Amino acid sequence: MANLEIDFCGIKSPNPFWLASAPPANSAYQVQKAFSEGWGGAVWKTIGAPVLNVSNRYGTIDYKGSKIIGLNNVELISDRPIELNLREIAETKRNFPNNAVIVSVMVESKKEAWQEVVKRVEETGADGFELNFGCPHGMSERGMGAAMGQVPDYTCMVTEWVMEVATKPVIVKLTPNVTDIVQPARAAVRGRASALSLINTVNSIMGVDLDSFEIKPNVGGKGGHGGYAGQAVKPIALHLLSAVASDLEVQKARLPISGMGGVETWRDAVEFMLLGATSVQVCTAVMHWGFRIVDDMIEGMSNWMDDKGFLTVYDFIGKSLPRISNFGDFDLGFQTTARINPDKCIHCNLCYIACNDAAHQCIDMKSLQLNGETMTALQPVVREEDCVGCALCSRVCPVDDCISMVEIDTGRPHITWNELSKSRPDVVSDWDKMEQYRKEANIHIH
Amino acid sequence: MAEHYKPVKYKAWELNLEERFQEYHPPLSEREAVLEANRCLYCHDAPCMVACPTHIDIPTFIKKISTGNVKGSAKTILEANLLGATCSRVCPVEELCEGACVMKHDHKPIMIGRLQRYAMDYAAEKNIKFFQAGKANGYKVAVIGSGPAGLSCAGELAKLGFDVTCFEKKEMAGGLSTYGIVVFREPVEVSLAEVKRIEDLGVKVKTGVNVGVDIKFEDLIEQYDAVFIGMGMGNVPDLSIPGEDIPGVLDGLDFIEETKVKKLADIKAGSRVCVIGAGNTGIDCATIARRLGSERVTIVYRRSEAEMTAYHFEYQFALGEGVSFMFLTQPVEVVGNGKVEGLKCIRMDLGAPDKSGRRVPEPVKGSEFVMPCDMVIKAIGQKKHKNVVDALAKFGVKSENGYVLVDSETCRSAHPKIFAGGDCIRNKGEASTVAAVQDGKIAAAAIYKQLVGATSPNEKHIEPVLSPVK
Secondary structure: OOEOOEEEOOEEEOOOEEEOOOHHHOOHHHHHHHHHHOOOEEEEEEEEOOOOOOOOOEEEEEEOOEEEEEEEEOOOOOOOOHHHHHHHHHHHHHHOOOOEEEEEEEOOOOHHHHHHHHHHHHOOOOOEEEEEOOOOOOOHHHOOOHHHHOOHHHHHHHHHHHHHHOOOOEEEEOOOOOOOOHHHHHHHHHOOOOEEEEOOOEEEOOEEOOOOOOEEOOEOOEOOOEEEEOHHHHHHHHHHHHHHHOOHHHHHHOOOEEEEOOOOOHHHHHHHHHOOEEEEEEOHHHHHHOHHHHHHHHHHHHHHHHHHOOOEHHHOOOOOHHHOOOHHHOEOOOEEEEEEOOOOOOOOOHHHHHHHHHOOOOEEEEOOEEOOEEOOOOEEEEOOOOOOOOOHHHHHOOOOOOEEEEEEOOOOOOOEHHHHHHHOOOOOOOHHHHHHHHHHHOOOOO | OOOOOOOOOOOHHHOOHHHHOOOOOOOOOHHHHHHHHHHOOOOOOOHHHHHOOOOOOHHHHHHHHHOOOHHHHHHHHHHHOOOHHHHHHHOOOOOOHHHHOHHHOOOOOOOHHHHHHHHHHHHHHOOOOOOOOOOOOOOEEEEEOOOHHHHHHHHHHHHOOOEEEEEEOOOOOOOHHHHOOOOOOOOHHHHHHHHHHHHOOOOEEEEOOOEOOOEOHHHHHHHOOEEEEOOOOOOOOOOOOOOOOOOOEEEHHHHHHHHHHOOHHHOOOOOEEEEEOOOHHHHHHHHHHHHHOOOEEEEEOOOOHHHOOOOHHHHHHHHHOOOEEEOOEEEEEEEEOOOEEEEEEEEEEEEEEOOOOOEEEEEOOOOOEEEEOOEEEEOOOOOOOHHHHHHHHOOOOOEEOOEEOOOOOOOEOOOOOEEEOHHHHOOOOOOOHHHHHHHHHHHHHHHHHHHHOOOOOOHHHOOOOOOOOO
16 A cells, blocks of 8 residues: 655645545544544634624535535634633644644734734644635634735735744645735745645635525525635636646745645545645535545545555655646647547537537538448538547547547647747737748648 | 336335326436436437427427426427327337437436426426417317327317317217326326316317217318318227127226226226237236236237237336236137136247238147136227228228328328328327327328418427338
8 A cells, every 4th residue: 555644844644635624623523533534634623713603604506416516605713612622622632643633723913813822722732733814704804814815915924923933834724716826825935834725715605596586505684705615616726726836936935735625535636736735635525425535535545556656645746737837838739639439429419519509610410331331320520620629529528438639740830829929929919920820830720 | 117217116915906006107206307307418419309209309308307497398398299298108218219318328318208297297287388279260170089199180270270179989088098098107187187288279179979970071071171080999809719708808998998987996807817919908908907906917929929019118017017928829719608717729839920020820739728717808909990981981081901091291181171190090100199199290280281371380390200110
């Protein structure tokens, strides 16, 4: 079995799977149960300022019979007294010395308040802190959570306050509800943070009830934005993770990153780690199925690592990061075309209608002969000379490996937009020149 | 009704008599229906739609179930097929829409029949009216027979503004759906609700009127601008064997009819029953007998399993109900003195294929034996309405093998005012409710074109099904 242990800026964890700071990490009972079922670490549900919660707290998006593809919440930070939380944190760390216990904190924007809570948490023996600069609802209106994470100067300032007194590693948790997440990430680096984590939840309204016209989730007839999480946000999380992880300032500071946002299975976890996460945090999937899902996460990742020949997780963390690029650096000469395998085709014709109505009208319905016999159903066939290689047909096809996108050699120059802009500035600014270039380069727009 | 449908919750013997004759498949719950609808790929130019003789836009009605627009779904179905509720229960979906489903090969096909029933039940429970009579165009049409063909034709004509009168020989309208479909496939109420739907369009349904006896054909042809004949088929023909008239020898269709109109407790079924004929009617009779409490039910068929005309899923259903089959067995005499005591049969062997490609059974000499039984049910096909066909011949209506001959594009007979559809024209191909519904539509469109001189607004759904369905 592969070695899943991680050392996250000094925080040791038997595996990279942590409970995110959220309802599943609300009490000693829960966190200790999670540890005994295999979770490597937990970020304790945020402690700090006094709060009062409302109900209902959760709204979900279901899709075609599948429950909870996305979940939003308007729950606040821990509503249990801080003393109780600190006592339970200490007990948990005592009972599970080999698991990572990280405490999420959030207090009002005062130096004394932050430094005091840090000192009190240190007494519990916890392994580190996570600064909650991301909570998008309830706390942000009180000047906490996202209100700090959305202003890089505040992020830097509070991080500095904490670093002045903290002896344990400090993770700064970033909010996705910003224009450019790299800015607060750099601010955390400037504030001397030990690590970063992302993403917090995404601002959202889950829906409107068609009968009562109420907002979902409904809080006594009203509703408002809450934090969106779960599988639906994973692509957003992967993008923001890759943006932060490939930023040179972040890289120079060598901060490890804890990734989250839609991690549901070991496969999701591997993707986050390939894009630079050292640990992953999970909430929504646990809220749906309980702690037991970690068993498959550990086993699945381990089996995958064995298959790939990876001995430790460090063999693949960040492995796909160098492939993250920008449009301007893509190869304009790379060309694919769709090929439909008539043996696998079930004649649903979804590729045809998608191409015809929404793409480039390059699939024809043809009467085909197979083994000398004319097929009864018309067969969708790609007109390859007109196929732009957009891949829509292969995405809508319900049959595995029926439509493949095949690389073809068109003889076009392998040049990027940035290179072209430099070498032929006239081409990128003038349509006539562009047309001329296309002829030269054998590019036909049909 | 396909095999992959969920098996019933209880075995027949665990149910009381009433429960045994409830609909075999329970309705889908909302969640089941939405889940199943979401499995549908929503094919473009879908093969299921092509396979449906009435060309219901199946992907569209299923999509509408998945979005919670069940009312719209029901409308989509009824636009193509006014008898959607009956069809959702009696269609051989394995042979038609579900058999063509692209999900059939690697997965389970979509349960199109049960989804259609879900939408139809919704419309019935909420009593939603989707269509209204068209603006009166002054033409009158007589429809003979109120089975699927007649109702379909009458309903479509009423939507187009015709003044339609439908004549029905029996006490209740609905034809085979009311009287001839085994009750655990389709309850009488479903059929009568469909009749009501047609009546709501302004069609006058006159029951208890035997055309040719109570009204002369001449009068109909004279008084109406067009006549549509959807008279279906008659009773089971004679076996022409000794002992056939002994009490206890029943006509299979009468036997099925009893379950539709009588109290179940009042229906007599023997303790040992022989059903003659292995078509779908034979299966119905045998399974009814089992559910009524007959201890031993045997279907006797002179050919082999390979030649039987019952659908595969019906055969499987009968086996599951504990019906036994005696293949290559020909009844030669009903034995008994004042009551049925046995069925004398002879063993058969298969010889050379006949014109239809089925091998001809030949008796094995000296192999006679008597099967003890106290009831014999005949289910060897249906008689044609010879008297009607003969009467119509006087007006120039042509026939073949006792079936009315019509033009497949229009369902018009050799007489320009007389149209026909349903089982009474189905000389070739498989007779079915859904094909009859399509005939009614085709005839209605042709009558509209002939009298009003325009193309029917419902033309998109018109495509003949006279050629064999498969």
